[in-house]
Structures are given as structure tokens and as C-alpha cells.
Amino acid sequence: MKIFHISAECYPIAKVGGLADVVGALPKYQNGLGHSSSVIMPFYDNKFTQNNSFTTVYKDQIDFNGSQISFKILKTTDDVLDFNTFFVDIPELLFKDYVYSTDDTDRFLAFQIATLNWILTLQALPEIIHCHDHHTGLIPFMLQESFRYKTLNTIPVVTTIHNAQYQGWFSYDKLHLIPEFDLNKTGLLDWDNSINPLATAIKCAWRVTTVSPSYMEELKLEANGLQDLLKHESNKCVGILNGIDTAVWNPETDHYIEENYSINTVETGKLANKLALCKTFDLDVTKPLIAFIGRLVYEKGADVFPSALEKALEDKNSSVLVLGSGNAEAEAALLQLKAKNKGYYNTFIGYDEKLSHNIYAGADFLLMPSRVEPCGLNQLYALRYGTIPVVRSIGGLKDTVVDISKKGGFGISHEQVTVEEIYQAIKRSVDLYHKTTIFKSLTKHIMTIDHSWHVSANAYINLYQSLKK
Numbered sequence: 001m002k003i004f005h006i007s008a009e010c011y012p013i014a015k016v017g018g019l020a021d022v023v024g025a026l027p028k029y030q031n032g033l034g035h036s037s038s039v040i041m042p043f044y045d046n047k048f049t050q051n052n053s054f055t056t057v058y059k060d061q062i063d064f065n066g067s068q069i070s071f072k073i074l075k076t077t078d079d080v081l082d083f084n085t086f087f088v089d090i091p092e093l094l095f096k097d098y099v100y101s102t103d104d105t106d107r108f109l110a111f112q113i114a115t116l117n118w119i120l121t122l123q124a125l126p127e128i129i130h131c132h133d134h135h136t137g138l139i140p141f142m143l144q145e146s147f148r149y150k151t152l153n154t155i156p157v158v159t160t161i162h163n164a165q166y167q168g169w170f171s172y173d174k175l176h177l178i179p180e181f182d183l184n185k186t187g188l189l190d191w192d193n194s195i196n197p198l199a200t201a202i203k204c205a206w207r208v209t210t211v212s213p214s215y216m217e218e219l220k221l222e223a224n225g226l227q228d229l230l231k232h233e234s235n236k237c238v239g240i241l242n243g244i245d246t247a248v249w250n251p252e253t254d255h256y257i258e259e260n261y262s263i264n265t266v267e268t269g270k271l272a273n274k275l276a277l278c279k280t281f282d283l284d285v286t287k288p289l290i291a292f293i294g295r296l297v298y299e300k301g302a303d304v305f306p307s308a309l310e311k312a313l314e315d316k317n318s319s320v321l322v323l324g325s326g327n328a329e330a331e332a333a334l335l336q337l338k339a340k341n342k343g344y345y346n347t348f349i350g351y352d353e354k355l356s357h358n359i360y361a362g363a364d365f366l367l368m369p370s371r372v373e374p375c376g377l378n379q380l381y382a383l384r385y386g387t388i389p390v391v392r393s394i395g396g397l398k399d400t401v402v403d404i405s406k407k408g409g410f411g412i413s414h415e416q417v418t419v420e421e422i423y424q425a426i427k428r429s430v431d432l433y434h435k436t437t438i439f440k441s442l443t444k445h446i447m448t449i450d451h452s453w454h455v456s457a458n459a460y461i462n463l464y465q466s467l468k469k
Contacts, residue, residue: 001464003030003037004126006115008099008108008135010039010085013048016099017295018242018377019162022211023132025245027083029457036084042094042111043074043087053077054087058121062113065106065177069093071114088114105170108135109177116142116149128464130158131205134168137197138178140204141188146179156467158460159205161198163374164223165299168197192225199226202233206467209460211375212396213239240460241399242375243453244384249360251385251447256357263447266386267440273362281346283319288433290318290390290426291363293356293378296326296334301369301392301417306333308369308422313341317430321363322347323355360385364439365429369414369422373397379411380451386443388432390425392417400451404432410446 009016011024027037043049058073074087088094093107101107116139119125131139140157143149171194175186191199202208208230210216216239220231230237247253251269252262258276261269278285290312296302302324309320320341322334334347348355360366366382368391375396379389383400391397393413401411412428414421433439 001035001128001461002124002126003027003035003128003130003464004119005037005039005130005132006112006136006139007039007041007132008111010041013041013085014044014046014099017163018211018375019133021245021377022160022162022242025243025248025453026457026460028081028245029243029453030461031083033457033461035461038084038086040086040088040115042099042107043072043089044099045095045097049087052080057086058118060114060117060121062110062117064110064113069110071110073114073118086118088118090114104135105168105174106177108168109138109174112136112139112142113179115139116152120149120152125152126155127468128158129155130160130460131201132160133162134166134198134201137168137199137201138189139201140206141200142179142181144204145181145185145188147181148179156206156464157204158207158209158463158467159201160209160211161202161219161374162211163372164198164219164226165372167191167199167224167226169194170197171195191229196226199229202226202229206236207463208233208237209463210237210239211242212399213241214398215239215374215395218395238463240456240463241396242377242380243456244377244380244451246384246452249381249384251361254357254361256354257361258358261361263386263444266443266447270362270364270386270443273358274364275362277321277358277362278319281321281348282343283321283346284343285319287317287319287344288364288430289362290320290365290367290429291359291387292320292322292324292367293359294324294368296324296330298327299370299372300326301371301422302327302330304417304419304422305367305369306330306337308419308426309334309345310337311419311423312426313337313345315427315430316344318344318426320345321359323350323352323359324348325350360387363387364433365390365412367422367426368392368397369417369425370394370397371417376400383410383446383449383451386447388412388429388439388442388446390429392421404442410442410449 009020030037259272373395
């Protein structure tokens with residue numbers, strides 16, 4: 001089966017969030033199942049494009065906002081990834097050192113139009129087009145309704161919602177940018193008196209998926225205004241849990257970490273990595289090391305997170321390390337904790353891929369007090385590295401972490417995003433750490449849990465095949 005994934009992000013080419021990790025792994029695992037899965041994405045000005053060479057496989061122009069804009073379809077000269085990746089090069093719109101900014105409506109609309117114009121010329125058409133998030137949300141509509149693409153409207157289109165909080169809204173003064181269609185169909189674009197690409201994708205895609213079963217059910221109750229639409233379209237909606245790339249996230253082979261380890265050597269391996277982390281960040285290695293990795297935003301609980309840590313640090317019975325960036329107030333609050341918690345707390349404001357791997361390998365617990373978590377990958381990485389996740393029971397966290405109070409439990413969960421509940425979850429983590437036999441047994445057990453992409457990739461293939469019958 002020939003599959004095209006269309007996305008704004010793809011790891012390791014361009015990453016802002018979990019979308020990149022999914023699009024960077026799913027095609028590889030689908031190819032491993034004997035299919036031909038490729039990615040189409042924008043050509044950004046970043047380290048990947050600067051450090052690789054590319055060949056032009058197609059070039060043309062699009063009519064856009066009264067002008068003829070040239071574009072190229074590029075492909076890496078060398079096979080540097082485990083799947084074919086095609087880049088849409090529109091220099092004046094896409095070749096930027098950022099992925100998202102204030103001009104995204106024009107940028108991603110031009111990207112979608114150029115992509116479909118190229119697909120229209122292919123002799124061997126894709127059998128499935130898989131769109132990811134609102135940046136590709138108008139493709140299902142254009143395939144179905146734009147006169148130019150009518151010959152492609154028998155290709156099944158799947159849309160995956162990675163985060164429904166972001167929908168790509170724009171006003172009707174840009175309606176003319178969409179390739180010509182019957183204006184009686186404008187209602188398919190509309191949601192709450194604006195053009196809403198994510199809502200449009202939900203209406204027009206053949207199937208809609210989310211990145212975990214629980215997130216799909218939660219969206220029918222609260223989806224930043226789209227909950228009624230998702231209820232109405234529920235017959236074509238399904239939640240498929242994300243996986244992780246176990247070749248990249250493997251403590252036995254990970255070149256980033258201080259010392260590699262397996263299930264059999266997890267105790268000594270994690271200790272070596274913990275010692276290195278604690279030395280670098282001046283933390284007490286004798287205490288349980290509790291870490292956070294992620295964006296410091298409201299959805300991740302960043303507004304209450306610093307206060308919960310401050311309360312926990314008063315107990316002086318844990319070491320805490322934070323890696324993240326985002327809201328300026330949250331960053332400032334986290335930095336202020338350093339002065340009076342020397343030896344027990346440190347923070348790195350920003351993002352560092354190597355450091356994130358070292359934290360997964362060296363920490364004892366990983367905090368994820370999220371308000372919204374469509375799937376969550378951090379808890380899956382933590383499990384892979386023998387680090388116990390401490391999570392708010394929501395979305396994919398609810399699907400992947402079972403509290404130790406329940407039969408077969410291996411993690412710690414809480415129900416609400418409050419200072420007290422996060423603090424109590426940290427306190428339970430410290431108590432668990434001192435139950436040495438149980439703690440060591442759990443670190444081994446969680447490394448055996450299979451969250452690879454094998455199961456998820458098969459689920460998507462089964463979904464695709466059901467659309468071709």
C-alpha cells in the first residue's frame with residue numbers, strides 16, 4: 001500500500017512537539033510491515049536542511065493571492081532516513097528558521113495547495129493520504145470539493161488530531177486563497193463564523209483518529225469548541241494509541257546517555273546515569289531524583305507546577321530537576337526556586353535533546369501533571385528507561401499508566417491539577433522509593449512493557465485497508 005503522510009513536523013527534521021515524533025516513526029514502522037510510506041512536509045531553514053543535500057523531483061507554480069508563486073518538490077540526495085521524505089520548497093513562505101509563527105495561514109495553505117498540485121501529476125498515486133493536525137486540515141476539503149482535484153477524490157483521506165486546542169482558524173477574507181469550488185459548499189469550512197481547518201478536516205476526512213482512545217472520548221466532552229462536531233461525526237472517529245520508536249529510545253544502545261543498560265543491569269546502569277546528572281546539576285544523589293521534561297504551558301500544568309515543587313522541596317527528601325521552556329512567569333518561578341534549594345533542585349530553561357535522554361536514564365520518577373495530554377510520549381520514554389511516571393490521569397496518560405494502588409499497577413497518578421494533588425503525588429513517589437524491593441522490581445517491570453510502534457502501525461494499516469473495501 002502506498003501511503004503519504006502530510007505534516008508540518010517530522011523528527012528529526014523539524015520538531016516542536018509530539019507531532020514530530022509520531023510522523024518521524026509511524027512511516028518507518030509501516031514500511032517495516034511491507035508498505036510504502038512517505039512523508040511530505042515544508043522545507044524549512046534549519047540544521048537538517050543546512051546539513052543535507054537535496055535533488056529537485058518536481059517544480060511548478062501555484063496561483064496564490066493574485067500572484068504566481070514558484071515551488072519545488074525536493075528529496076534528500078542520500079538515504080538519511082528510514083522512509084522517503086519529500087519537501088515542499090516555497091522560499092518566500094516556508095524557508096524560515098521557524099516552524100510556526102503569525103503568518104501560518106498563508107504558509108500552510110500554500111504548502112497544502114503545492115502538495116496537491118504535485119500529487120495530481122504523479123503516475124502512481126497514493127492509495128492513502130494521511131493528514132496530521134490543522135496545518136493539513138484543508139486537504140480533505142480540497143480533495144473533495146475543489147474542481148482542480150476532483151480526479152483525486154477517490155483516494156481515502158485520514159486525519160489525525162494530535163492536539164485539538166490548536167485549530168488554525170482564519171477569517172473569510174482569505175476564502176479566495178482556496179482553489180475554486182462550489183461556494184454552496186462553504187459551510188464545510190465554517191465553524192463559529194470563521195474558517196476552521198481542523199473542523200473542516202473532521203467534516204471531510206474519511207476517518208478521524210486521535211492519538212489515544214481516552215483522548216477521543218474526552219474530546220466529545222471538551223475540544224475547544226469542537227466537541228459537538230466530534231459527537232456528530234463519532235461514527236468515523238477512532239482513537240489509536242501512539243507508540244514510540246524503540247530503536248531511538250533504547251537504553252541499551254542510546255549514545256546520548258552516560259552508561260548503557262538493560263533490564264538485567266538497570267540498577268547499576270541507572271545509578272551511573274543518576275550520578276552523572278546529579279554531579280552536573282549539583283543535586284543530592286542519595287535522594288530520589290524527580291524530573292520534569294516538557295513545555296511550560298497551561299496545558300502541562302505550568303501555572304501550579306512551581307508552587308507544588310516549592311512545597312515538596314520544603315520536605316528536603318527529594319532532588320528535583322526541570323527541563324523545559326514556555327510561559328515566562330513559569331520560567332521565572334522555577335528559576336527562583338534555585339536560590340533556596342541548592343543541592344536539592346535545579347532547572348534548565350530551554351530544550352536539549354541529549355539532556356532529555358540523560359534525564360530519562362538517570363531520573364527515578366518523571367512528573368507529568370498535565371491538564372491536556374492527547375497521548376503523551378514522555379511517559380512512554382520513561383517506562384522504556386525504567387523511570388516511574390507520575391501523571392495526572394487524563395488522555396493518553398490514563399491509557400498508559402496504572403496507579404500502584406491498583407492490580408498490576410506500576411506508576412503514580414492523581415486526578416486534578418492542583419498544588420496539593422501534585423504535592424501528594426510527589427510524596428507518594430518518595431515513599432515508594434524507600435520501599436526498596438518494590439521500587440527495584442517496578443523499574444525492571446516497566447522496561448518490559450511494549451509501547452513500540454508495531455501495534456499502532458498495524459492498527460493504522462487495518463484502518464486504511466477498511467477504507468479501500
